[in-house]
Amino acid sequence: MHTPSRTPRHSIYYDYQVHAPWLPSARSPEVAPAAQRAAVVIVGAGPVGLTTALELARYGVRSVLLESELQVSEGSRAIVFTRRSMEILQQVGVATRVSENGLPWRFGNSFFRGQRVYRMEGLHDPDDRFWPMINLQQQYLEEYLMAAALANPLIEVRWGNKLTAVRQTGGMAQIEVDTPEGPYRLDTHWLVAADGARSGIRAAMNLKLEGDSYEGRFVIADIRIDLPFPTERRAYFDPDWNPENTVLMHREPRGIWRIDYQLPANESAEDALRPASLKARIDAQLAMIGHGGTPWQMDWSSVYSARALTLAEYVHGRVMFVGDAAHLLPIFGVRGANTGFQDAQALAWRLALVVNGAAPATLLASYSSERVGAAREIIAEAGKSTRFMAPPSRGFRLLRDAVLSLSLSEPFVGPLYHWRTSRPHEYTQSPLNSAGDDNALFKQGPGHGAPPQNIRLGPDDFLLDHVGGRFDLLYFTRDAALPSALVREVSRARQRGVPLAVTAVTPPDGAARSVAGADQTLVDSDGHFAQRYGIEAGGGAYLLRPDQHICARWVTLDATRLRAALNAATQGTGKGSAEEAE
Amino acid sequence: MNQGTNMSGDQQRGATAGTLPIEGLEAVYDRLAEAIDRAGPEKAELFLVKLALLNANALGDATRVAAHIDAALRDL
Numbered sequence: 082m083h084t085p086s087r088t089p090r091h092s093i094y095y096d097y098q099v100h101a102p103w104l105p106s107a108r109s110p111e112v113a114p115a116a117q118r119a120a121v122v123i124v125g126a127g128p129v130g131l132t133t134a135l136e137l138a139r140y141g142v143r144s145v146l147l148e149s150e151l152q153v154s155e156g157s158r159a160i161v162f163t164r165r166s167m168e169i170l171q172q173v174g175v176a177t178r179v180s181e182n183g184l185p186w187r188f189g190n191s192f193f194r195g196q197r198v199y200r201m202e203g204l205h206d207p208d209d210r211f212w213p214m215i216n217l218q219q220q221y222l223e224e225y226l227m228a229a230a231l232a233n234p235l236i237e238v239r240w241g242n243k244l245t246a247v248r249q250t251g252g253m254a255q256i257e258v259d260t261p262e263g264p265y266r267l268d269t270h271w272l273v274a275a276d277g278a279r280s281g282i283r284a285a286m287n288l289k290l291e292g293d294s295y296e297g298r299f300v301i302a303d304i305r306i307d308l309p310f311p312t313e314r315r316a317y318f319d320p321d322w323n324p325e326n327t328v329l330m331h332r333e334p335r336g337i338w339r340i341d342y343q344l345p346a347n348e349s350a351e352d353a354l355r356p357a358s359l360k361a362r363i364d365a366q367l368a369m370i371g372h373g374g375t376p377w378q379m380d381w382s383s384v385y386s387a388r389a390l391t392l393a394e395y396v397h398g399r400v401m402f403v404g405d406a407a408h409l410l411p412i413f414g415v416r417g418a419n420t421g422f423q424d425a426q427a428l429a430w431r432l433a434l435v436v437n438g439a440a441p442a443t444l445l446a447s448y449s450s451e452r453v454g455a456a457r458e459i460i461a462e463a464g465k466s467t468r469f470m471a472p473p474s475r476g477f478r479l480l481r482d483a484v485l486s487l488s489l490s491e492p493f494v495g496p497l498y499h500w501r502t503s504r505p506h507e508y509t510q511s512p513l514n515s516a517g518d519d520n521a522l523f524k525q526g527p528g529h530g531a532p533p534q535n536i537r538l539g540p541d542d543f544l545l546d547h548v549g550g551r552f553d554l555l556y557f558t559r560d561a562a563l564p565s566a567l568v569r570e571v572s573r574a575r576q577r578g579v580p581l582a583v584t585a586v587t588p589p590d591g592a593a594r595s596v597a598g599a600d601q602t603l604v605d606s607d608g609h610f611a612q613r614y615g616i617e618a619g620g621g622a623y624l625l626r627p628d629q630h631i632c633a634r635w636v637t638l639d640a641t642r643l644r645a646a647l648n649a650a651t652q653g654t655g656k657g658s659a660e661e662a663e
Numbered sequence: 664m665n666q667g668t669n670m671s672g673d674q675q676r677g678a679t680a681g682t683l684p685i686e687g688l689e690a691v692y693d694r695l696a697e698a699i700d701r702a703g704p705e706k707a708e709l710f711l712v713k714l715a716l717l718n719a720n721a722l723g724d725a726t727r728v729a730a731h732i733d734a735a736l737r738d739l
């Protein structure tokens with residue numbers, strides 16, 4: 082019998098709510114618990130499982146969301162969310178709450194021997210709605226996502242339900258679920274494994290992660306303290322109290338600071354987490370930054386090690402992996418949760434099209450190839466940061482120390498401090514990209530597989546407020562109506578179940594404020610939308626996938642090529658990539 | 664000293680042309696030896712790595728630096 086803790090977790094700032102478990106007996110008696118079926122079951126209500134459920138619901142797909150615990154994340158865990166994560170969270174309706182409660186920022190500082198040796202500025206383009214980064218504790222993020230999930234009639238949340246076994250048979254996944262009332266069986270067509278770093282599904286299916294584990298281990302401590310620093314990243318290299326190692330500090334909402342420090346190689350996690358050890362080190366860090374003696378209070382502490390691992394495939398028959406269940410990424414560069422949101426978004430629209438019969442199951446293979454590619458790219462990049470933050474050998478340590486020393490007087494080494502932060506992956510080689518479009522002819526604008534460039538349309542009004550959750554055709558025109566051949570092609574696609582909306586983009590002196598045949602019209606008041614998208618004449622167009630990434634663009638769009646692009650993006654048969662290899 | 668300045672001043676092209684005349688090479692020889700002694704056994708390695716990075720930056724050519732690394736690794 083599964084007995085999740087009913088005691089609220091300890092926190093000095095977060096008020097944990099313990100939810101009632103979902104019990105099989107609560108179901109109406111005519112549905113025998115043993116014979117339950119669901120189209121999609123998602124295991125794990127962490128940030129990634131919740132986002133997957135909310136995304137699926139946008140396409141009308143029901144899901145059952147199993148969560149073994151009765152409350153949200155223990156401790157703050159992921160605290161830094163990127164602009165792309167915010168754009169994804171906007172799509173599922175929680176970005177406003179995150180913006181209202183989070184702390185936005187864009188500067189990163191590196192310190193050595195009391196001197197600031199490098200300052201990195203995250204770009205804040207006037208066309209972006211969101212800041213490069215925003216800090217918020219994971220509990221709040223999960224709370225907001227959960228509130229959205231509970232309010233959604235297509236999502237059935239089952240607290241206190243733990244998956245204990247999985248097997249695939251006859252095009253179904255059969256799972257065993259344990260509850261405070263005992264086990265039940267659930268059959269599903271599609272099982273999404275969002276069960277986190279220690280994924281039981283991954284272990285049960287005997288799947289191995291590939292990649293590197295690094296030596297460096299870090300303590301994370303969240304303390305309440307009043308420090309007069311702005312919300313910026315602060316990295317201290319080789320501090321006198323912790324020679325050779327690195328310390329990070331981040332401001333969190335509610336008067337909390339995250340202090341993150343590397344452990345000497347031979348110290349155990351247990352020793353490191355003893356209150357006296359934590360206190361001595363936190364006091365030493367505060368003294369070093371000139372705030373010794375400032376009173377503080379501990380909230381939560383933990384130890385983690387830097388790993389950069391991924392599964393080689395994320396789709397295994399009826400089981401699909403997302404988030405930490407699929408990959409473990411070093412948290413320098415805030416890659417854990419931020420990568421997971423992109424997984425959730427990339428999987429959900431494909432799975433929805435498959436469940437709704439608008440695409441063949443082969444489309445899911447491109448989820449795996451795109452996201453495994455992204456994880457591998459992140460692992461390569463993160464490896465560089467990790468080798469700088471926690472040098473794995475004598476040679477790497479010497480080079481790092483030489484850079485620290487040089488940086489006091491030679492600015493050319495500064496960029497080596499660059500903290501390669503999480504960024505959205507460009508699916509340049511995706512099989513979903515159109516082979517016969519005009520991608521190569523564009524001089525500007527987001528190319529094949531890239532996430533879209535946001536555009537400020539007016540006060541509190543941006544392009545990305547208007548697109549997503551379906552294919553979006555951006556059609557640039559000065560005419561009063563869409564060409565009729567295009568309108569016919571759009572309705573043909575819709576008839577075969579492809580969600581598609583047409584957005585006309587028109588100059589202020591265009592023939593119509595509301596272009597006939599388009600679902601919406603956006604006015605490009607100063608022409609910079611067309612300019613940033615490299616559009617030189619009317620009839621140019623972009624096709625965005627439901628996750629907003631670009632899969633085709635044309636100097637002049639015609640109906641035949643629109644059909645080809647939609648086919649490529651919904652079949653996933655790799656025609657696009659074969660052409661691209663040339 | 665002067666020779667060294669010329670080398671780094673001529674960043675792009677000097678990288679391919681540069682052979683240090685013997686007087687210059689001798690000057691570098693002495694200066695480097697003295698600097699290693701000044702750095703002391705604890706810090707000599709660190710000093711040499713810093714120097715390598717400064718020279719690499721002045722050379723402005725990662726491929727040539729890689730060739731130098733290979734050459735220096737030979738016959739250790």
Ligand SMILES: Cc1cc2nc3c(=O)[nH]c(=O)nc-3n(C[C@H](O)[C@H](O)[C@H](O)COP(=O)(O)OP(=O)(O)OC[C@H]3O[C@@H](n4cnc5c(N)ncnc54)[C@H](O)[C@@H]3O)c2cc1C
Nearest residue numbers: 125127128129149158159243244276277404405415417418
């Ligand atoms: C100590 C610590 C500190 C971290 N710090 C940072 C940071 O500073 N920045 C950063 O970006 N990331 C950080 N991370 C990583 C970040 O928290 C994760 O990347 C993120 O939570 C991944 O989300 P997820 O939804 O994939 O998995 P999780 O958030 O782990 O969610 C998995 C969920 O599945 C549930 N579950 C597990 N097994 C079962 C089962 N069998 N049946 C039902 N439910 C199950 C779990 O209870 C959990 O709720 C940290 C992680 C840890 C552990």
